[in-house]
Amino acid sequence: MISRRAFLRSSAVAFAWPAMAQEQPDVPLAQLRLSDPVPFTPDTPLEMARDLAARPYAPRATVPQAWLDLVYDEYRQFNFDTGRALWRDSDRPLEVDFFLPGLYFPRGVEIDTVRGGAAQHVLFDLDVFNQTDRAPDLPIDDTLDYSGLRLRADLYDTGALTEFMVFQGASYFRAIGRNQAYGLSARGLALNTADEAGEEFPEFTHFWIEEPQVGDETYIIHALLDGPSAAGAYRFEIDHTDENTNVAVTATLIPRSDLGHAGLAPLTSMFLFDETNRHRFNDFRPAVHDSEGLLIHNGNGEHIWRPLANPVALQISAFGDTNPKGFGLMQRNRRFDDYADLEALYHTRPSLWIEPGEDWGAGAVTLVEIPADKEIYDNIVAYWRPAGPMVAGQEHSISYQMTWGTGPAADRTLARVINTRQGERVFATGILTTVDFEAIPAMEGRMEDFTIVITAGPAMVSDGLVQQNPETGGPRLAFTFDPGDHRTIELRAQMYLDGVPCTEVFLYRWTV
Numbered sequence: 306m307i308s309r310r311a312f313l314r315s316s317a318v319a320f321a322w323p324a325m326a327q328e329q330p331d332v333p334l335a336q337l338r339l340s341d342p343v344p345f346t347p348d349t350p351l352e353m354a355r356d357l358a359a360r361p362y363a364p365r366a367t368v369p370q371a372w373l374d375l376v377y378d379e380y381r382q383f384n385f386d387t388g389r390a391l392w393r394d395s396d397r398p399l400e401v402d403f404f405l406p407g408l409y410f411p412r413g414v415e416i417d418t419v420r421g422g423a424a425q426h427v428l429f430d431l432d433v434f435n436q437t438d439r440a441p442d443l444p445i446d447d448t449l450d451y452s453g454l455r456l457r458a459d460l461y462d463t464g465a466l467t468e469f470m471v472f473q474g475a476s477y478f479r480a481i482g483r484n485q486a487y488g489l490s491a492r493g494l495a496l497n498t499a500d501e502a503g504e505e506f507p508e509f510t511h512f513w514i515e516e517p518q519v520g521d522e523t524y525i526i527h528a529l530l531d532g533p534s535a536a537g538a539y540r541f542e543i544d545h546t547d548e549n550t551n552v553a554v555t556a557t558l559i560p561r562s563d564l565g566h567a568g569l570a571p572l573t574s575m576f577l578f579d580e581t582n583r584h585r586f587n588d589f590r591p592a593v594h595d596s597e598g599l600l601i602h603n604g605n606g607e608h609i610w611r612p613l614a615n616p617v618a619l620q621i622s623a624f625g626d627t628n629p630k631g632f633g634l635m636q637r638n639r640r641f642d643d644y645a646d647l648e649a650l651y652h653t654r655p656s657l658w659i660e661p662g663e664d665w666g667a668g669a670v671t672l673v674e675i676p677a678d679k680e681i682y683d684n685i686v687a688y689w690r691p692a693g694p695m696v697a698g699q700e701h702s703i704s705y706q707m708t709w710g711t712g713p714a715a716d717r718t719l720a721r722v723i724n725t726r727q728g729e730r731v732f733a734t735g736i737l738t739t740v741d742f743e744a745i746p747a748m749e750g751r752m753e754d755f756t757i758v759i760t761a762g763p764a765m766v767s768d769g770l771v772q773q774n775p776e777t778g779g780p781r782l783a784f785t786f787d788p789g790d791h792r793t794i795e796l797r798a799q800m801y802l803d804g805v806p807c808t809e810v811f812l813y814r815w816t817v
Contacts, residue, residue, distance in 0.1 A: 336389045338430050342423035345513060349424075350527045350538035351557055353511070357529075357536040358559035358698070365412045365510060366448045372407030375441070380408045382440035389433045390457070391418060391514070399458050399517050399524050400466055403427070403451035404473050405434060407443075413450025414509060419527075420516040427451070454512065456524065460545055469550055470543060475506040476530055477573070480543075480550040481655050482710030488574065488595035488654030489634055491707065493530050493539055494558065495568030495688050499621055499673045507532025509539075522546050535560045535695075549710030555662075557702045564695040568671065568688030570659045570705050574634050576613040577680045580726040581813075585615075590645050593680050595654045596634035598722070599687055600712070601670050604628040610722040610809040613685055614674050616816050623669040623690070632670045633658035634687055635712050637723060649680075656712040659689075662704030667692040720745045720779060720800075720808045727815070735787040736815065740798060742808050744779035752780060756801040761786040764794050771800070782811075792817045 367373065383405050387393070391401035406413045406429075417424040429449040453473025457466040460483055470480040476493030496505040511529040523544040530537035535558055542553040554570075574596040578586045586593075594613065601609040603626045611622070613634075635656040638644075644651040668691040677684035695701050715721060720742035727738050757769035766786040774781045780800070788794050794815040800808045 337391060337433065338428040339418070340426035340428060342425050345417070345419050345422060345424035347527070347540070350511070350513070350529045350540075353529055354531075354536040354538040354557065354559055355700075357531050358561055362531070362533045362561060367411040368406045368413060368448050369444045369446060371441075371443055372449075373411055375407045377408065379439075379441050380405065382437045383431075383434040386433055386435050387457075391427065392516070396519050397517050398519070398521055399456060401514060402455045402457065402468075403433070404453040404455070406449060406452040410452035410474060412508070412510075413448065413452060415450055415511040416454055417511070417513045418516060419513050424513055454514070456543070458524075458545060469545055470552075472509065472512065472526075472528075476509050480552065480707075480709040482549045483545075484653065485655045485710070486650050486653045488636065488651075489657055489685075490573045490683070491657065492571045492573065493528070493556070494532075494535065494537065495571035495686065496532070496534055496564065497566045498568055498571070498671075498686050498688070499619060499675075500566060505532055505534055507535060507537075530556075530558075534562050534564060549708050552707040552709070553662075553704070554707060555702070555704040557700050558695065559700050560695050560697045562697045564697075566690065567695050568686070568690055569665075569703055570707075571686060571688035572634050572657055572659070573683045574613075574685040574687075575677070575680060575683050576615055576674070576685050577677060578615060579612075580724065581612060582615055582727075584728070591642075592638070592644050592651070593646070593649075594636070594651065596636050596656070596685060597638060598635050599632065599670070599672050600635050600658075601626075601632045602630035602713075603670075604630065606630075608716065608719050608809045609812055611672065611812045612722070612725045613672075614814065614816070615677055615684065616674050617676055618816075619676065620674050620814065620816065622672040622674075622814060624672070625667075625669045627667045628664045629661060629670060629689070631658060631660040631713065632687065632689070633708075633712070634685065637712070637721070639711070655709045658708040658713045660706040660708070660713075661689075662706065665689060665691070665703070717745055718747065719806065720748065722809055722811055723777060723779070725811075725813065730785060733785075735785045737783065737785050738796065738813075740782045740811050741774055741777055742779045742782070742800070744777060745807070747802060747807055748780065751802060754802055755780065755807075756804070757782065757798070758801070759784050759798045760796070762795050763791055764788050766796075769798065769800075786815075788815065788817075 385402045416427045456470040457468045460467045472478040477490050479490040509528045510531050513527040515525040526541045528539040537558040539556045544551050577593040579592040599611040636654045671690045673686040675684040723743050724741040730737050752773050764786045767784050769782050769784045771780050796813040798811040
């Protein structure tokens with residue numbers, strides 16, 4: 306059976322669609338059925354979240370059983386007709402497509418379009434989907450709504466529309482920068498991730514898409530979140546005016562019960578193998594991952610790089626901090642030969658950087674790494690976990706900027722980690738680790754001048770050896786450690802010039 310992750314990857318690759326002639330600028334909708342208008346203001350989602358949070362949680366109705374019984378091949382027989390997209394036959398800068406419910410999406414999502422202080426529900430209509438002759442007959446009733454939406458716009462100033470963002474499933478959404486393919490995802494809220502009691506997946510139950518005006522370069526989507534433990538209101542301000550897709554998120558969460566383990570700005574990705582664990586996989590490719598490392602700019606001014614791992618047992622890492630400057634999951638290696646995959650195109654997967662919009666106080670950037678044996682499984686989660694609980698009945702507001710693309714601008718005073726390799730020593734006991742750093746101007750001609758600080762608790766670690774990598778032009782740091790009987794070793798390394806850090810902090814958890 307195909308996984309939800311593999312389904313999402315196969316069903317929403319970035320396509321370019323031909324632009325339509327702009328002959329009817331006052332027709333905002335093309336053949337979609339709408340409800341009667343109802344009043345809407347930017348406060349409407351929050352008012353609805355407050356109302357929900359004041360009442361016991363009531364799950365929404367699921368779609369008819371025949372829709373739930375769809376298998377992947379049957380679901381694929383229905384494809385949205387982009388000729389009937391929202392704002393298709395208009396001069397609006399955005400078009401919106403819709404997804405079928407059923408299969409992995411048991412409950413529909415109410416989707417409204419907003420214009421002039423009024424919202425109209427986009428009513429479900431199976432006729433807006435192209436169907437093959439193998440499409441099964443399905444019952445239609447009032448429980449049906451679309452399961453999500455995708456956005457298309459002219460990213461390249463060519464007149465063709467390209468898909469660049471999708472909202473579908475629980476509170477999941479994802480986006481890409483220019484010339485990228487979908488990879489990691491984000492969520493509105495993560496609750497009890499990796500807890501023994503089980504994770505809770507609150508859902509976006511309602512979206513409102515503000516109608517863009519001619520010439521607009523930003524798009525506004527509102528969302529209502531609901532789940533057993535919390536309700537919330539979200540606002541997404543989306544733009545693609547540079548190489549990235551930038552999303553400003555503001556949210557107000559209202560717990561029904563105290564949330565002791567809440568994950569804010571959660572990210573979900575996949576890491577199978579790279580040069581650190583390549584020996585465990587009989588695969589023709591040198592690496593397979595949507596993201597290769599966790600990057601943190603902490604409140605103390607440190608830039609921390611933590612390569613991801615695919616452990617043999619679940620592991621959780623918490624990087625305690627106060628008022629972080631940013632964090633995210635990065636895909637740094639951008640050459641085709643880094644992955645050699647003509648289908649998955651891992652070298653084009655986006656990085657996702659989170660930058661808080663205000664002081665977040667005390668807490669921890671939390672990394673969850675789950676064992677996986679196939680690339681179809683999302684096994685990496687990263688999020689901000691506040692130090693204290695989110696108290697029931699109290700409103701908790703948060704804002705942050707998301708950058709989907711190639712990662713934050715590099716600080717040219719600090720060399721970034723560009724590769725990590727590990728393996729057993731050939732003629733002695735212990736583990737050899739090499740860390741390649743990029744070349745920066747301050748290092749030119751100074752390969753002999755580094756001060757190196759390395760720890761490998763609780764193991765003994767060798768002095769570091771630095772050599773210039775002739776391919777990258779930057780330094781390669783090599784060191785060994787002997788884990789002995791220890792099953793977990795925490796590695797930390799950084800290099801200095803004239804007493805000042807000149808590299809990121811390298812962190813890694815070695816496990817048996």
